[in-house]
Structure formats: C-alpha cells, structure tokens
Amino acid sequence: MVELAHLTGDRQNDLKDERRRAQMAAARQVLERSTMMLLTSSKTSLRHPDSAPARENRDTVFCQMRRAMDLIHYVVKDGVLNNGVSGSHSHREELENDRGTAYACMRHLQKLLEHSKVTIDPSCQDTLPAALEAVLERTQDFTDSAYTSHEHREAILEASERLKAELDHLLGLYANVVQNDFDMAANSPEMEESVQACINSARDLSRHLANAAIHQAQDLNTATKQGLEMVAAIRQQAISGDIDRLNHTSDRFQDSIDHILEVCKLLRHVAVSETLQVSAKFTEINLRVYGPQVVTASKTVSSHPGSKISQENLEVFAEMYQWLVSDVTTIVKDVLDASQAKPEKQVYMSLPRPGKHGTTSKPVKAVRLDTEEQEKIAKSGLEMKLATSEMDAETEKWQENNSAQMDENNDIVKRAKNMSSMAFSMYQFTKGEGPLKTTQDLFTQAEYFAEEANRLYKVIRQFSYQVPGGAQKKELLENLDKVPTFVQRLQFTVKDHTVGKAATFTKVDNVIQETKNLMNVISKVVTVCFECATKFNITLPQRVTVPCNESIGGLLPKQLSPQALHRLINDRKGVRTLPR
Incomplete structure (x- = not known):
C-alpha cells in the first residue's frame, strides 16, 4: 500500500x-x-x-x-x-x-446562446431545448430538497420559468426566419435582444442556485x-x-x-x-x-x-x-x-507550464518553519514530548530495578530508547531547535522512526512466543497488533506528496501527530513486555537480527526449518540471537 x-x-x-x-x-x-x-x-x-x-x-x-x-x-x-x-x-x-452538474449544463447553454449571437445555426432549434432541459433537470435537486428554504425555492422556480419563456421566444424568432437569409436574421436587433435576454435569465438562475446552496452550507x-x-x-x-x-x-x-x-x-x-x-x-x-x-x-x-x-x-x-x-x-x-474569487487566466495544457518542463516530479523542497508556524505546531510537539518522557521513564525504571536482565545490550531497551531519541529530536524541531533544520529533515527522521518501530515489532513478536498464555500475553498481543497499523499510517503520511507552503505545513502537523500516536502504542507494548519478562522470569532478547525482508510480516529467517523454529520458540535458555 x-x-x-x-x-x-x-x-x-x-x-x-x-x-x-x-x-x-x-x-x-x-x-x-x-x-x-x-x-x-x-x-x-x-x-x-x-x-x-x-x-x-x-x-x-x-x-x-x-x-x-x-x-x-x-x-x-x-x-x-x-x-x-x-x-x-x-x-x-x-x-x-x-x-453533468448544474454549473456545467448552464455553461453549455450559455455557450450555445453566445454562439447564436454570431450566426444562426438551424441546429439550434434542437440543441437549445436539449440544453435547457438539462439545466431544468438539475434545478430539481434544489427545489426538491427538504432543506431549501421557501424563498429560495420560489426564486429558483420563477427564474426557471423566465428562462424557459425567453428561450421559447427566441426559438419562435428562429422559426419565423427559417426560410429567410440567416445572416440578415442574425444581425436583426430583435434577435440580438432576445439572445441577450436568454443569457441574462440564465445568469439570474445560476445566481439563485448558488445562493440556495450557500445558504444550506452556512x-x-x-x-x-x-x-x-x-x-x-x-x-x-x-x-x-x-x-x-x-x-x-x-x-x-x-x-x-x-x-x-x-x-x-x-x-x-x-x-x-x-x-x-x-x-x-x-x-x-x-x-x-x-x-x-x-x-x-x-x-x-x-x-x-x-x-x-x-x-x-x-x-x-x-x-x-x-x-x-x-x-x-x-x-x-x-x-x-x-x-467569490475572480476566474483565473486560462492555462493551455498543450504548452509548457512555467517551471514544469517534462513529467519528472521534482523532489519536495526543504523549507524551514517560521516562528508563527512553530507556535501553531507547538501543542502537537509537546504531546509527543510527553510520550517520549513516558518511554524514557519506563526504560530507566526497568533498567534500575532489573539490572541483571536489562543490560545495555538488551534489544528491546535499545530500540525503545532509540525511538525515544528520534521522537525527541522531532519535538525539538517544533521549537526550532535540535539537529533537524528543515521539513525534509523531519520527514526523513519520521521514515527512520517507522522503520525502527517495525524492527521493534518483530523483536517483541518473537519475545511473545515465550510468554505463557493468560491475561498478560493477551494484553501484550492486543497492543502489539496495533503497531503495524500505526506504522503504515505514518509511512502513508510521510510518502504523501505536497505542493506549496500551506500543504507542507499541514503535512508536518500530520507527521507529528502520527509519530505521537505510534509512540504511545509502542510505549504501552514495551511496558507490558517488561512486566511479562519479570513475572515469568524470561530473558529478554539481545540485539536480534532478522535477515529476511523489512516488511511487518517477515518475522523469522526463511532458512529455519519448522523443527528449528519449534526449538527456538520453546527453548527459553540462553540468548535469542538469530543467525544472519
């Protein structure tokens, strides 16, 4: 995905x-x-x-x-x-x-009317009624809506009838001159006035439709x-x-x-x-x-x-x-x-657009957050800092109370502290401090953070095989099963392409939020893992190396036979080091 x-x-x-x-x-x-x-x-x-x-x-x-x-x-x-x-x-x-929206159908009708100003095409007797019918069909969505006010409904119906009457008059003029010189008829003041009346009625109906929609939206x-x-x-x-x-x-x-x-x-x-x-x-x-x-x-x-x-x-x-x-x-x-905005100048897509020569996407430009943006994102950063502090406190507590088991080479402790360090640097970024200077630095750090969470997931999944069945194992697995989802959400957010400063800022905010969510679930998993290790006297893994691919599903090396895997799971003695 x-x-x-x-x-x-x-x-x-x-x-x-x-x-x-x-x-x-x-x-x-x-x-x-x-x-x-x-x-x-x-x-x-x-x-x-x-x-x-x-x-x-x-x-x-x-x-x-x-x-x-x-x-x-x-x-x-x-x-x-x-x-x-x-x-x-x-x-x-x-x-x-x-x-097939009301706006599109209305534009099509107005285009036909504008064209009829220049020349009278006999086909207008067929195309104009069909275009009007398409417009009136769309207006029914407005008049049939239970949430359209009585005033707006009446205004739409009145404008629709007026447009229909003006167009009938125009078609009547077409019928009267069908045997005459079309060029002369096209230049007649009466014909021009009738066409303009139709255009004005169409614009009036468009305005009433927009007012009805905006009123509901408000x-x-x-x-x-x-x-x-x-x-x-x-x-x-x-x-x-x-x-x-x-x-x-x-x-x-x-x-x-x-x-x-x-x-x-x-x-x-x-x-x-x-x-x-x-x-x-x-x-x-x-x-x-x-x-x-x-x-x-x-x-x-x-x-x-x-x-x-x-x-x-x-x-x-x-x-x-x-x-x-x-x-x-x-x-x-x-x-x-x-x-409410003025229509933008038409850009002809067949010509090269400014700054867009070729189809290769340029890498996202690395930008710095200004003071105002940092203030806006400070709350998210602070929430992540709290999650980081909880993780640090948990690992330090378990290292102090369980020094025999929680030595410095313990894989779970090391990876948890590594993730905490990365999250802290991302928190510093929200304050304009630390080693991460640009938004691209932040996104790269988030990618590494997700990868480390992926690795920690594999290590704890392997550890869970040693935990006897019961409430503790159930709680461990329930929290652990959430990790892949949060990893994927963070990866999706980091990979999302953005254009413009506002979109980049939104992406920064989303990355911080998803990192915080992943940090919270990892903190819960690590806490339950340490509790299981102490209660059941299980030796925690030492720098487990997983030689298969980096996906969530690749938990064990492919070269292990079922018998060897069975022995690995059931043997609770010694250090858990998988061969590369």
Whole structure:
C-alpha cells in the first residue's frame, strides 16, 4: 500500500487533466483511509464469524477499496475500466457524471446562446431545448430538497420559468426566419435582444442556485456538530448495551447524514472547477457508504460488549466519519471561496507550464518553519514530548530495578530508547531547535522512526512466543497488533506528496501527530513486555537480527526449518540471537 501510494502520487503529479488529477487524489485518499478499516473489520469478522454486521463492515470496506482501485485503473488508462472495455453504463456514468452538474449544463447553454449571437445555426432549434432541459433537470435537486428554504425555492422556480419563456421566444424568432437569409436574421436587433435576454435569465438562475446552496452550507455546522455528538453517544450506548437508545440515536444519526449528503450534492452542482466537482462527488459517495457503517459497527459491539477488537473497529469507523465531516467542511469553504474569487487566466495544457518542463516530479523542497508556524505546531510537539518522557521513564525504571536482565545490550531497551531519541529530536524541531533544520529533515527522521518501530515489532513478536498464555500475553498481543497499523499510517503520511507552503505545513502537523500516536502504542507494548519478562522470569532478547525482508510480516529467517523454529520458540535458555 505504501508503494502504491508513492506510485500513484507520482502519477497524479504528472497528469495534465484537472479532473483526472482530482479523481486520482480521491482514489488515493479512499485507499489510505480504508486500509486500517479493512484490518480491524477483517479481524472483527474473524473473531465473530456469526456476526452479520461484522461481515457487512468488512465487505463494505473491501468493495470501496476495489472501487478505488478501479478508479486508479480508469484514470491511468484514461477512460478504460478494468475489464478492458468501456465498462457498464452505470459504473461509467458514476465515474464521469461530475461533468453533468448544474454549473456545467448552464455553461453549455450559455455557450450555445453566445454562439447564436454570431450566426444562426438551424441546429439550434434542437440543441437549445436539449440544453435547457438539462439545466431544468438539475434545478430539481434544489427545489426538491427538504432543506431549501421557501424563498429560495420560489426564486429558483420563477427564474426557471423566465428562462424557459425567453428561450421559447427566441426559438419562435428562429422559426419565423427559417426560410429567410440567416445572416440578415442574425444581425436583426430583435434577435440580438432576445439572445441577450436568454443569457441574462440564465445568469439570474445560476445566481439563485448558488445562493440556495450557500445558504444550506452556512447551516451545515450545526448538522456536523450534532452528527459528531451522536457518534460519541452511539459508541457509549453500544458498549453499555442500551439497545433501545442505540436504535433511536442511530435513526437520528442517519437523518444527519442525509442532511449533509444533500448539501454535498448541491455544492457539487454549483462548484466552478472540475477539481471541486470531483471532490464533492466522492466525498458524498464516501459519506453515503461509510457513514451508516458506524451504526453497523456499533451493532457488533452491542452484541459482543466484551470484545475489544469490535470496540477498536467501532473507533476506526468513528474516526473515518470525523475525516469525512472534515472533508465536507473543507469543500464548503473551497466552494464559497471559488464562487467569490475572480476566474483565473486560462492555462493551455498543450504548452509548457512555467517551471514544469517534462513529467519528472521534482523532489519536495526543504523549507524551514517560521516562528508563527512553530507556535501553531507547538501543542502537537509537546504531546509527543510527553510520550517520549513516558518511554524514557519506563526504560530507566526497568533498567534500575532489573539490572541483571536489562543490560545495555538488551534489544528491546535499545530500540525503545532509540525511538525515544528520534521522537525527541522531532519535538525539538517544533521549537526550532535540535539537529533537524528543515521539513525534509523531519520527514526523513519520521521514515527512520517507522522503520525502527517495525524492527521493534518483530523483536517483541518473537519475545511473545515465550510468554505463557493468560491475561498478560493477551494484553501484550492486543497492543502489539496495533503497531503495524500505526506504522503504515505514518509511512502513508510521510510518502504523501505536497505542493506549496500551506500543504507542507499541514503535512508536518500530520507527521507529528502520527509519530505521537505510534509512540504511545509502542510505549504501552514495551511496558507490558517488561512486566511479562519479570513475572515469568524470561530473558529478554539481545540485539536480534532478522535477515529476511523489512516488511511487518517477515518475522523469522526463511532458512529455519519448522523443527528449528519449534526449538527456538520453546527453548527459553540462553540468548535469542538469530543467525544472519
């Protein structure tokens, strides 16, 4: 997944078509966010094979990831689906219908009207009514919405009728001159006035549609806030087993989702760029698919209140909903900003763009954070510093109290202290201090941090084989199983390509957050590991070397036979050094 994210990121930067770039970005985002959900939903389904909600969670995530892969293939092949042909009509329509927005249809109508100013084309008698019909069809999404105010609905209907009447008048003029000289008719004042009246009516309708969408968007904060509060209530009610209240809250939550979906649909209709249209469409799709899965995940928890993996699964789906709400808020802001901004000068993609000669992506420019940016990111840095302090205190405590076992060559202690040192240098970066000077230094350090966490995971996984079954081993494995997920999230964040100072700053903040999250789970794992070593008198490993690949799954050297592996696990004497 990390390699795929890297490759698709390069491909996204190379794409010239704005819509294709936005589609690739949407697909990459689905894969990145869905990976952890696929892990937890699969584990929950395996742990509770008779649970229909657990299977629904897993199958939904899997299908969404498959659809994202299809979209990547579609973009790379520029319109060809995975089966090598144009694909089913419904699937192709879903991928392409971002062009069928009210804004796009209105622009097409106005283009035809502008063309008719220059010359009268007999085909206008067919193309203009079809273009008008497409516009009126899109306006129904606004007038049929339960959240559109009475004033906006009446204004849209009135503007639609006026546009229809003006166009009927224009078509009537066309019919009257169909046998006459078209050039003379085109130059007649009456014809020019009629065309301009149609254009003015079309612009008036566009303005009313935009006002209706913006009005709904301005009321969105209340809906999103209530939705997040209901997600918290759903989690509590599921854990407590309060089924009646859970069902009631779930129904209200679905109403909240429907409201947000309506706003997304209308925003897509009035978005003035293809990037915003694509973003709004896929945010709407993801919210429609993943929003109700919060309720589905809560049903598994309510049926198995003691299952930690089902609770973790619910947490992950709740986090996904928070991401989607954040996406909606961003789109609202972008659409509002774009509607108020002046249109940018057209860039002809067939000509070389400034600074973009060729398709090779340039490396991310290393930049320094200024004082204001450091102040903004100080809170995240401080939280990571606290996690670092906890790790240092734990290792020092165990070294002092267990000097016989925790010697300086102990692999777990060494790797934990190494990670703590790297995290501390990243904390210093947020203050403008320490050895890391630029953002690229920070990202490189985060990559090393993830690799070290990967290695520590392998060492502790090997150590866990020696721990007898029971509550301690269960706790150790439950915390240890979270490490690969957090490692992958940090790697995804580091690999994400950014352009511009604002995007780079956001990436810095995300890297700090993901490093802190990984540090917290590593700290828990190390603590439980040391407790198991003391309680069961197990010798901790000494600088274990794993000669196989660096992936999470490569835990043991391939040349060990099953018999040798069995002896390695059961022999608790001596030092655990694997041959290179």
